[in-house]
Amino acid sequence: MLSGTHKGGIFIPNPYPVKSIRLYQAALPDKVVLPLNERMTEKAIPCVSVGDRVLTGQLIADNEDINSVPIHATISGHVISIDEQPIPHKSGLNTQCITIESDGKDEWVEGNITNKDFLQSDPNSLIELIHRAGIVGMGGAGFPTHLKLGLAQNCNTLIVNGTECEPGIMCDDALMQNYPREIIRGVEIMLHICGAERAIIAVENDKPEAFNSLLLYNYNDKISIEYVPTKFTSGSEKMLIKGLLNIEIPSGGFAIDEGVICQNIATVKSIFDAVIEGKALVSRIVTVTGDGVSMPSNYEVRLGSSFEHIVSKSKPNNGNHSIRMGGMMMGIDVETTDLPIGKISNCIFVNNKVQKEAPKECIRCGTCNQVCPVELLPQQLYWYSKSENTDKAVEYNLLDCIECACCSYVCPSHIPLVNYYSFAKALHFKKIEEQRKTDIARERFEYREYRLERNKIERAEMMEAKKKAIKEKMAKEKSQKDKISAAIERVNKNKKNNIDA
Amino acid sequence: MLDSVFIFSSLALLLGLILGYAAIKFKVSGNPLVEQIDAILPQTQCAQCDYPGCRPYAEAIASGEAQINQCPPGGQDGVDALADLLNIETMELNSEHGETKPKRVAVVDEEVCIGCTLCIQACPVDAFVGSTKVMTSVIADECTGCDLCLPVCPVDCIDMVEVKPTMRNFVPNISEVVNA
Amino acid sequence: MLNEYVLILVSTILVNNFVLVKFLGLCPFMGVSKNIDTAIGMGFATTFVLTLASISSYLINTYILIPFELEYLRTIAFIVAIAAVVGFTELVVHKTSPVLHQSLGVFLPLITTNCAVLGVALLNVGQANGFLASGVYGFGAAIGFSFVLVLFSAIRERIESANVPTIFQGVPIALITAGLMSMAFMGFIGLA
Numbered sequence: 001m002l003s004g005t006h007k008g009g010i011f012i013p014n015p016y017p018v019k020s021i022r023l024y025q026a027a028l029p030d031k032v033v034l035p036l037n038e039r040m041t042e043k044a045i046p047c048v049s050v051g052d053r054v055l056t057g058q059l060i061a062d063n064e065d066i067n068s069v070p071i072h073a074t075i076s077g078h079v080i081s082i083d084e085q086p087i088p089h090k091s092g093l094n095t096q097c098i099t100i101e102s103d104g105k106d107e108w109v110e111g112n113i114t115n116k117d118f119l120q121s122d123p124n125s126l127i128e129l130i131h132r133a134g135i136v137g138m139g140g141a142g143f144p145t146h147l148k149l150g151l152a153q154n155c156n157t158l159i160v161n162g163t164e165c166e167p168g169i170m171c172d173d174a175l176m177q178n179y180p181r182e183i184i185r186g187v188e189i190m191l192h193i194c195g196a197e198r199a200i201i202a203v204e205n206d207k208p209e210a211f212n213s214l215l216l217y218n219y220n221d222k223i224s225i226e227y228v229p230t231k232f233t234s235g236s237e238k239m240l241i242k243g244l245l246n247i248e249i250p251s252g253g254f255a256i257d258e259g260v261i262c263q264n265i266a267t268v269k270s271i272f273d274a275v276i277e278g279k280a281l282v283s284r285i286v287t288v289t290g291d292g293v294s295m296p297s298n299y300e301v302r303l304g305s306s307f308e309h310i311v312s313k314s315k316p317n318n319g320n321h322s323i324r325m326g327g328m329m330m331g332i333d334v335e336t337t338d339l340p341i342g343k344i345s346n347c348i349f350v351n352n353k354v355q356k357e358a359p360k361e362c363i364r365c366g367t368c369n370q371v372c373p374v375e376l377l378p379q380q381l382y383w384y385s386k387s388e389n390t391d392k393a394v395e396y397n398l399l400d401c402i403e404c405a406c407c408s409y410v411c412p413s414h415i416p417l418v419n420y421y422s423f424a425k426a427l428h429f430k431k432i433e434e435q436r437k438t439d440i441a442r443e444r445f446e447y448r449e450y451r452l453e454r455n456k457i458e459r460a461e462m463m464e465a466k467k468k469a470i471k472e473k474m475a476k477e478k479s480q481k482d483k484i485s486a487a488i489e490r491v492n493k494n495k496k497n498n499i500d501a
Numbered sequence: 502m503l504d505s506v507f508i509f510s511s512l513a514l515l516l517g518l519i520l521g522y523a524a525i526k527f528k529v530s531g532n533p534l535v536e537q538i539d540a541i542l543p544q545t546q547c548a549q550c551d552y553p554g555c556r557p558y559a560e561a562i563a564s565g566e567a568q569i570n571q572c573p574p575g576g577q578d579g580v581d582a583l584a585d586l587l588n589i590e591t592m593e594l595n596s597e598h599g600e601t602k603p604k605r606v607a608v609v610d611e612e613v614c615i616g617c618t619l620c621i622q623a624c625p626v627d628a629f630v631g632s633t634k635v636m637t638s639v640i641a642d643e644c645t646g647c648d649l650c651l652p653v654c655p656v657d658c659i660d661m662v663e664v665k666p667t668m669r670n671f672v673p674n675i676s677e678v679v680n681a
Numbered sequence: 682m683l684n685e686y687v688l689i690l691v692s693t694i695l696v697n698n699f700v701l702v703k704f705l706g707l708c709p710f711m712g713v714s715k716n717i718d719t720a721i722g723m724g725f726a727t728t729f730v731l732t733l734a735s736i737s738s739y740l741i742n743t744y745i746l747i748p749f750e751l752e753y754l755r756t757i758a759f760i761v762a763i764a765a766v767v768g769f770t771e772l773v774v775h776k777t778s779p780v781l782h783q784s785l786g787v788f789l790p791l792i793t794t795n796c797a798v799l800g801v802a803l804l805n806v807g808q809a810n811g812f813l814a815s816g817v818y819g820f821g822a823a824i825g826f827s828f829v830l831v832l833f834s835a836i837r838e839r840i841e842s843a844n845v846p847t848i849f850q851g852v853p854i855a856l857i858t859a860g861l862m863s864m865a866f867m868g869f870i871g872l873a
Contacts, residue, residue, distance in 0.1 A: 091666075091671040091673075093666075093667070093671060359679055361844065383839070383842040383843065384842055386675075386842065387841070387842040388675065389842060392838075416678075416679060419678045419679065420678055423672070423673055423675065423678045426670075426671065426672040426673070427672050429670070430670060430672050433670065437645075438543055438544045439544075440643070441544040441545070441546075441626050441643070441645050442539075442544040442555075444626040444627055444628075444643060445544065445546050445554070445555075445625050445626050447627075448625065448626065448627050504749065505749070505751050505754060508745060508749055508751065509751075509754065509757075509758070512741070512745065512758065512761065513761060516761060516762070516765040517765075519765065519769070520765055520768050520769060520772075523768075523769050523772050523773075524772055527772040527773060527775070527776040528776075529775050529776050529779065533779040533780075533783075534779075534783055537780075537783070586783075587783075588783075588784060588786050
């Protein structure tokens, strides 16, 4: 059954359709590069050193901060370095990573807790298990899953996001066709953890094989599988909730306030792996597609393998390629395929290099206003971001922009609108941070002035008190001297009187 | 004619009395303008503007003694913000007072420090931690990069190190935005 | 009866708008319209001044100038009254909102010499309005002024971020915009 949909968004046809979805198990990589922090987590501290031997699934970096997840080794082998490596990020900066060289054996670590009888377990212990397994949202945001589940107090609906983020990606489709049993079980585990009354698995309406595959394995009344229209941005959490349940999450609000939890379907499968099989998050399915490869397919690959490891298997043609991680709309362009696959890398586009259209002037046509799924005014945001007027841009709800790039896609002048918005957001946060530091500096300076002043006053008072004490002492001494001289005079007088007498 | 003079004078007198009464009743003390100017200044307290701190410079601007373009740490953005506040035309930063440098923090060379505490006394925001004959260190988060500790150090062991942007707070240049 | 006042309001706000049709009060119109918040503040200040000035000039005219046959002192008397009202307004604004006082700057005392204010006072006399009609006339004129001022400042704020050719940046493009708005307001002719 077709559900409703949100306003805005664009129907984009799949640019690289395939006849059937293929999923391959990628071979073990020679080495893996594991970053110590990705997107939303704090940097973890390594608990192994260079030269140590580690096993698959072994804990190699941890952080006391509950807002982060631990990092696990994804192959067995030796740690060869802990240093700065390039990772796929739009700033192009490096970050601290642990590099492990494989010994080819893929020995798993022993003794992980499993919870096959999860219905008898306390939800908090399951959440802790998920935390220790290092699971984050695998749809692209990378938000630590245990935090999201931990906030689930009054949850009534669980939504499992089986819609692909963007056209051309097929990793969730491949997952649903190949692991339906694990997914349904994983949904049941999540239902038990958050105490929801029902779960809805959302599937795009151009993927009947995935839909049927899940339907075959679903025997639970609480779980229903629904189609959503194949429109871009229906995969975004707030848009999906609007489409399926017709509930609008307000700006600055969270889905959990309305009693809804949304999880990506790959995250659900990882939860199954962690709870039932005791395996930490060490692999994911990645799509490789584009017109630069003749065999677009999906690979189940260990995290930390380089892009090249799977791109080479898709038969890339000879020629200059432009590589993009993520989708065609929200992905980031990277220079080389020598970058590690992270927990949130869902797709690699390998396209023949084409000349990008040069942007022209804005003609104020307003088409961007019509397609924004968050119902913002991209044209106004563009003008304010361009003139660096972040106050006005924030007034026009710049911070609610999900950077989906629908506006850039439809712009007839080929203006890269989303780049302006992420620039304005970064500038806004930088200004706020600077203002905070300035206020602190002012406080410290004023306190210092007060302290010096107070020291001066205290010293003056102390000098006053000392002077008084000395004066008193002198006065006392003077009175003593007077007494003594008076006594001597008396004695002398007496003596004189005695002699006279 | 005399009666017109009389009427007019009494009208003027009446209005003058009303205004006088209003002036007393609506008296405003202090100068809030100085607070607003001080809120825009970067609080480096470096004295590059030729005034002994940010607040004296704010007072000088409010009284019209100083121009708004004498603060290098505030940069051209600071000058523009001041011009906006005071409703006057913006002007270029006066390079006689120095250049706008990227954010830097002081770092003490631990081998060389002799524990003389001169830098602790010089710092306007108390960003040094140390004592006599004990090694002194800088609290990097509190250091504003004002350079006032450099000239007082007798062994010249303080370096100003540029703060590098991290993945979290990286802001591209506006000219690179189109090509990103 | 009510009709008469509604007619005065429509006439002063739209048809014979003081700024765009009669071209009075252009000084604050151009000078204060860079920022919407300042413009709104100026609108309030001018409304206050205009209504009070309108009423007080009517009173001065009816009870002092005409009985004592001092019509030749009309201009001076009105200016004294307006200056007093503006002085009073300045004190009130400085006390209640120092920020607004700072952003209006010199344009607040310049309301005294704003030809719209003196114009309203004199036109009232010319049309021989009654007491209430004078008040409504002054109020309507002020509302028209504020309305156009806020519209204009909204447009100017948008123009500031736009790609204006260098020789037109700042005041020239603002004057062209004001001219276009004036042409638009010509469309109200015949409404009242």
